[in-house]
Amino acid sequence: MACSTSQGASRGLAGLRIFVAEDELFIAMDLADSLRALHAEVIGPAATLAEARALLASDRPDVAVLDVKLGAESVYPLVEALRRQRVSVLFASGYGRDAVPAEYRDLPFLSKPFGIDEFVRALGVALASANRARVRLVPIDCGQDGDDRTDPA
Amino acid sequence: MSGFDPHYPQAHSFDPDTIDLMLAVLDDVSCTLGADESTRSRLARRILSAVTSGERDPARLRADMMRSAAN
Numbered sequence: 001m002a003c004s005t006s007q008g009a010s011r012g013l014a015g016l017r018i019f020v021a022e023d024e025l026f027i028a029m030d031l032a033d034s035l036r037a038l039h040a041e042v043i044g045p046a047a048t049l050a051e052a053r054a055l056l057a058s059d060r061p062d063v064a065v066l067d068v069k070l071g072a073e074s075v076y077p078l079v080e081a082l083r084r085q086r087v088s089v090l091f092a093s094g095y096g097r098d099a100v101p102a103e104y105r106d107l108p109f110l111s112k113p114f115g116i117d118e119f120v121r122a123l124g125v126a127l128a129s130a131n132r133a134r135v136r137l138v139p140i141d142c143g144q145d146g147d148d149r150t151d152p153a
Numbered sequence: 154m155s156g157f158d159p160h161y162p163q164a165h166s167f168d169p170d171t172i173d174l175m176l177a178v179l180d181d182v183s184c185t186l187g188a189d190e191s192t193r194s195r196l197a198r199r200i201l202s203a204v205t206s207g208e209r210d211p212a213r214l215r216a217d218m219m220r221s222a223a224n
Contacts, residue, residue, distance in 0.1 A: 024172060025176070025179075025197055026167060026172055026175050026176070026197065026200075026201055026204075027167065027172070029197060029198065029201055030167070030201055030205070094169075112166075113166035113167055113168055114166055115166045
């Protein structure tokens with residue numbers, strides 16, 4: 001059966017656990033709401049490094065979306081821990097990729113401001129580039145529940 | 154999921170000026186009301202909703218927020 005949505009067919013994030021670290025209240029709120037509307041499970045948003053650490057101590061996401069600066073703090077101390085746990089990382093920042101230290105420039109980067117379509121595409125890149133699960137983003141109105149988002153490599 | 158509206162429009166790409174506008178209105182109204190964190194969070198969500206719907210006038214946003222707080 002053909003599935004379609006008014007927003008396109010690449011919107012479903014059902015079953016995906018997404019950690020969001022973003023210190024800008026309105027961006028965090030808007031992004032989290034939108035991800036939930038796409039059926040993702042949102043962990044956070046965390047506005048500080050301490051909040052992020054606390055959340056990640058008890059929860060393991062599939063992918064982490066990280067603003068490179070949380071207040072005055074750099075988010076990079078989190079990245080090593082996330083990599084060790086094989087959590088995909090996507091940077092989202094208004095600073096530009098050049099602001100990212102060289103050792104992290106291989107990680108996917110999304111420039112702010114961004115729209116949700118752009119974000120979802122970057123999310124797919126982040127998951128694929130980490131060689132974790134390949135994500136099949138399913139249409140949201142097909143009634144496909146369950147964890148069918150991974151293809152065995 | 155408290156306060157989450159499943160019909161909420163998809164994420165918007167807010168430019169820095171719009172974010173500054175939202176923060177200014179939030180700070181202004183929160184200060185006027187002596188809002189606690191919970192009230193501030195509710196106000197933020199209402200501001201986000203209004204701006205997402207196209208409102209950009211700070212005076213109207215502020216008036217809307219004051220009205221909503223009074224109700």
